[in-house]
Structures are given as structure tokens and as C-alpha cells.
Amino acid sequence: MTASMQLILRNYSILWRKYAPICFKSFHGFRTGSQTGMRLNVSNRTFFISRILKSSSKTSSTTSQSGQISKAIPKRSEVRRLFSLAESEKWRLTGAVCLLVVSSSVTLAVPFCIGKVIDIIYTTSKEGHEIMKEKLTKISTILLGVFLVGALANFGRFYLMQISGQNVVMRMRDMLFSSIMRQEIGFFDKNRTGELINRLSTDTSLVGQSVTMNISDGLRSVGQAVGAVGMMVYVSPKLTAFALLIVPPIAIMSRIYGRYLRKISKNVQDSLAAATQVAEERISNIRTVRAFAQEDMEMERYRYRILHVLKLSYKEALARGIFWASTGLSGNIVVLSVFYAGGMMMSDSMISVGELSSFLLYAAYVGISIGGMTTFYSEMMKGLGASTRIWELIDRDPKVPYGGGILPEEKIKGTIEFKDLGFSYPSRPEIPIFTALNLTVPAGSVTAVVGSSGSGKSTIGTLLLRFYDPSSGGIYLDGTNTNKLNTKWLRSHIGTVSQEPILFSCSVAENIAYGSLDPSSATMEMIIEAAKKANAYNFVQAFPEGFDTMVGERGLMLSGGQRQRIAIARALLKNPKILLLDEATSALDAESEYFVQEALERLMVGRTVITIAHRLSTIKSADQIAVLDNGRIAEIGSYNKLMTIEGGLFRKLVERQTVTA
Numbered sequence: 001m002t003a004s005m006q007l008i009l010r011n012y013s014i015l016w017r018k019y020a021p022i023c024f025k026s027f028h029g030f031r032t033g034s035q036t037g038m039r040l041n042v043s044n045r046t047f048f049i050s051r052i053l054k055s056s057s058k059t060s061s062t063t064s065q066s067g068q069i070s071k072a073i074p075k076r077s078e079v080r081r082l083f084s085l086a087e088s089e090k091w092r093l094t095g096a097v098c099l100l101v102v103s104s105s106v107t108l109a110v111p112f113c114i115g116k117v118i119d120i121i122y123t124t125s126k127e128g129h130e131i132m133k134e135k136l137t138k139i140s141t142i143l144l145g146v147f148l149v150g151a152l153a154n155f156g157r158f159y160l161m162q163i164s165g166q167n168v169v170m171r172m173r174d175m176l177f178s179s180i181m182r183q184e185i186g187f188f189d190k191n192r193t194g195e196l197i198n199r200l201s202t203d204t205s206l207v208g209q210s211v212t213m214n215i216s217d218g219l220r221s222v223g224q225a226v227g228a229v230g231m232m233v234y235v236s237p238k239l240t241a242f243a244l245l246i247v248p249p250i251a252i253m254s255r256i257y258g259r260y261l262r263k264i265s266k267n268v269q270d271s272l273a274a275a276t277q278v279a280e281e282r283i284s285n286i287r288t289v290r291a292f293a294q295e296d297m298e299m300e301r302y303r304y305r306i307l308h309v310l311k312l313s314y315k316e317a318l319a320r321g322i323f324w325a326s327t328g329l330s331g332n333i334v335v336l337s338v339f340y341a342g343g344m345m346m347s348d349s350m351i352s353v354g355e356l357s358s359f360l361l362y363a364a365y366v367g368i369s370i371g372g373m374t375t376f377y378s379e380m381m382k383g384l385g386a387s388t389r390i391w392e393l394i395d396r397d398p399k400v401p402y403g404g405g406i407l408p409e410e411k412i413k414g415t416i417e418f419k420d421l422g423f424s425y426p427s428r429p430e431i432p433i434f435t436a437l438n439l440t441v442p443a444g445s446v447t448a449v450v451g452s453s454g455s456g457k458s459t460i461g462t463l464l465l466r467f468y469d470p471s472s473g474g475i476y477l478d479g480t481n482t483n484k485l486n487t488k489w490l491r492s493h494i495g496t497v498s499q500e501p502i503l504f505s506c507s508v509a510e511n512i513a514y515g516s517l518d519p520s521s522a523t524m525e526m527i528i529e530a531a532k533k534a535n536a537y538n539f540v541q542a543f544p545e546g547f548d549t550m551v552g553e554r555g556l557m558l559s560g561g562q563r564q565r566i567a568i569a570r571a572l573l574k575n576p577k578i579l580l581l582d583e584a585t586s587a588l589d590a591e592s593e594y595f596v597q598e599a600l601e602r603l604m605v606g607r608t609v610i611t612i613a614h615r616l617s618t619i620k621s622a623d624q625i626a627v628l629d630n631g632r633i634a635e636i637g638s639y640n641k642l643m644t645i646e647g648g649l650f651r652k653l654v655e656r657q658t659v660t661a
């Protein structure tokens, strides 16, 4: 009796030590990566936990039609839609569920078989060692076979579920990215890049996980809990009744304390998120921090934040310590109680050693499965919240249509007319940028737009590109309102070179080829020719890797003048009929400026040009100068004409040297 009880106790305590933290943790929402199937590292978890807290309240942030993040509760139709995602995976999933039944049956058979083995050892040892060895070898061989089948089934289930999950994730990412790419620019003014990236990465993974692995784990937990309780009743109804009496009160207490612990954890995560935000912004803007010599101040600011995190973490450590100690203790009390009651029954010959062993293992299974069920619920809620956010984005119709509209058959001439144009940015509708702007830019001519800072010079370009739609009036290209034209066609005929051209973090050649409608069709000869015309060829050739040189994030590994010339080459390759130029002010040195200017002049030949001009020479050579003031064109004409207007705006701008020689 003593030896057998020791054996049971040892087996059970190993199992308990391994799984008790999981089932108790699950009661109050903590989970381990392996249990939930999440494969996230610690830094991801920071963000992730705050997301769990958000979604577990069943409220999710979503993107409304106005473009701004809104709050929404998942509806029944969304649940259906979530599951519809797995529709195309139904055969793989069916296969996985069949394998799940096999592997769960094997798992459920394990305690029963172990009980039988113990009973064989215990009873046949009295009949002689040889008989015992023979029986033990036989049953162990059978068990090994069963375990191998279980392992194979588990492998198959896992593999099929993962494959289905990844297929779902891939499809969602594809749909989502396509939808994001189609949205109008105003949408991006309101939604932060980080938010959208999270939709693409974390939310899609959550959804994929929910409709595959999570469902599989949930089914397994439910099946195993029911099966294990059934087996407990089968082994000993009396002991089952006793165990069911003592477990619920402990579980309820653990849940209440778990809530308190979750609150503390949330505070730690929130304060950590605030500290991380500070660090992120400073690191990404290190040049500004360095230029203002604010490193010490920034270190102090970050230190203050992490000290706050530390203070909260102390509190959390205390609460967690109490939690771990008490769950360990209460778990052991449960084991001891069942063990005590079972031992008493064993001494009265009401239960065998093997049966008691099986019983205790089934009890542990129930605990683990209940843990799995709570995890299933919270994971499902997270998946639902994530899918709601994703559907909102996928379903959103861009305010400025993508594609559609007229594709003119006639060759574009390039006459642009702004007629009674009224506009305010969607994010600031109360501030009008233009009230009644009228301007005609004849085909093939150069119009210099001047005006004080913030008068709306750059906005003219963004409206012509139809990044935004005007609130009144219209913009006409060769007599057709641009809001009737196919937007892709329209943009394909407009080239831009801005003061701060943005390059992608790829090679020089790829950046130039980006100007072509189909970059993959741009040949090296075309790229080199554009680079030569843009005065970029010599400096690119001087790089050890020539046109294969990587330009770094946003082209930061190139100088301002070099970036500009690559952008000019890109525009040359595009060969647009209309050109929007934002002249560099003081960013370039004299030599660079000469090369850029010369390249720009080459680029302007034969095109309709609207240039935001700062240099007097550009302004003087323009066919007409339009002076912006108070949301309209205040003065228009040649340089000589505008300079003759006594007290005129343009004259004042020149006198104030807003434009440089």
C-alpha cells in the first residue's frame, strides 16, 4: 500500500506541477504561448496583452466610413463571416477534426491504460516475476503502438490546421492590403501607419488562428473535459462527487483574484506602452534630437517613464507572488484531499491502486481542459474583434474612386483649368484652403505658383493628382472634369518632383524604374538614359555598386541633391505630359543646385509645368506667375507685369526676399 501510494503520488505530482499553473492561470485569463498556440516573443506580448484586454471586453476599434477609428461590437453576422473565411479550407479542416478525434481518444485512453499497467505490476508481482514481465511487455507494446497512432494523428491535425490557418491569413492580408492601397489620401491623414500595419500583421494572424488552431484546441478541450469526467465517473462515481465538491470553490476564488491581477498587469502594460512610444519616437527622430543636443533630456524623459513602469511592476510582482504561492497551495490541497479520500477508499478495498492512479490523471485532464476552454473563449473573442476591424477596412469604399471613369481616347494635350475651386482638408473641414480659385495653365506652358507659407501652393498639386476631391468647383484637363477621368490614367500623366523626394529602400535602378507604369519592363538602357538626362549618371557610376547601390530607408543614404536627381530621373522615365515641381529652397549647395536645375530644365521641355517656385530665375522664366492669397489667385501675369503693380502682393514678396535671387 505504501509503495503503491508513493507511485501514484509521484506520477500525479509530476503531472500536477506541469499543468496546474496552466489551468489556474487560464481561470483568470493568463496563458502560456504553448497552450494558446501563440508564437509571440516577449516584446510582441506587450502590445498583444493590451490588445487582449481591449478585445476581451468585446469592444473593438474599427474604421468607420468617415475613415476614423470607431468602436464596434462583433455582431452575429460577423461571427458567420469569420467562419466563412475557413470555407475554402473545409476539407483540410474536416481531416484535421477526424485526426483530432483519434488523438484525443488516445490521450483519454492513457490514464486508463496506465492504471491497468499499475494494477498488473501490483497484482501479478505476487504471481511471480516472469508472468509479470510477460504481461507488462505485452501491454507496453500495445500501448506503444497506440501512442504512435496518437502521435501521427496529432502531427496530421497540427499540420493541416496550421496550413489552413496560413492560407486564411494570406488571403486576408492580400484583400486587406489591396483595400488599403485603394483608399483615398484623406483616409491616411486620419489613420496612423502603425495602426494599419497592426491590422495587416497581428489582426490577420489572430483571425487565421481563431478559425483554425483555436477551434481545434477548443474542440479538443471540450471533448477531453467531457471524456475525462465520464471516465472519472466510470472509475469511481463516489470519488468524482467528492472532487467536484472541492474544485469549484477554489476555482472561483482563483478567478476573483485573477481579475485583480489582470488589472495590475494592464496598468503595467499601459505604462510600458507609453514608455515605448517615447523611445520609438526619439529613436526614429534621432537626427532632430542630436541636432538640438537634447540627448540628456530625452534620456531623463525615458528614465522617468520606465521608473513608473518599475514601480507598478513591484506591485505586480507582489500580487503575482501571492497568486503563484496560493495556486500552488490550493492545487496541492486539492491533490491531497482527493488523494486522502482515494487512499481511504483504497484501504477499504473500494478502489484499486491502478484505478486511483487513473482517476487522479483524469482529474488533472479535466483541469487542463477547463483551462483550454477558457482560453478558447478569450481567443475566439480576440479573433472576432480582429476580424471586425479587418472587414471594416476591406469593405470600405474609397471616397476618391480607384480606377473607373473615362479613359480618353484622344492624346492628352495638357491644358489645366481650375474653375471656382473650393477646398478644405477632410481632417480640418472648418479651415478653407481655397474659396474660389480660378487659374488656367495652357498646354506646354510653365506656371510659377508663389505665395506665403501655408497659402496652399502644394495643395494645388495634390488636388490635380486627385488625392482629394474639391468641395466646390472643379479641375479640368483638356476640358474634362478630372473627377470624371480614370484616376490611374490621370496620375500616369502627371510627374512630380518635390523638395524632399521620397525614395524606397531599394536600389538606385529600382527607384528610377518606379517611374515606369510597369517597372519590371524598364530596361537598364532606359534607366541609364534617364539618369544621364537627370545629371545622376556620374555620381551613381562612382558608387562601388553603381545602379545596384541600396539607397537606405527613405533614400537617407544619399545626399539631398542626389535624391532630387534620382527623383528627376524617375520622372523622366515616366515621361508625363504634366509636371508638378516643388523647387528646393536652400537644401542644396551651389554645385548640386546647378546640376539639379539643369536636369529640371531638361525635364520641363515640352510639358505643362506647375512649379512652386522660390528662385527668382525660375519665376522670371515662367510663362505666367500666379500669386496665391486668401484661398484664391490674387495676381496673375508675367514677372514684368506683376512688378509694375504698385503695392502688389508679388512685388512685396520679391521685396521681402521671400523669393531668392
Ligand SMILES: Nc1ncnc2c1ncn2[C@@H]1O[C@H](COP(=O)(O)OP(=O)(O)OP(=O)(O)O)[C@@H](O)[C@H]1O
Binding pocket: 189, 425, 427, 428, 433, 451, 452, 453, 454, 455, 456, 457, 458, 459, 460
Ligand atoms: N494633409 C493635410 N491635412 C490638413 N491640413 C493640411 C494638410 N496638408 C496641408 N494642410 C494645411 O493646408 C494649408 C496649405 O498647405 P500647403 O502645404 O498647400 O501650403 P504651402 O503654400 O505649400 O506652404 P509651404 O510654402 O510652407 O510649403 C496649410 O495651412 C497646412 O497646414
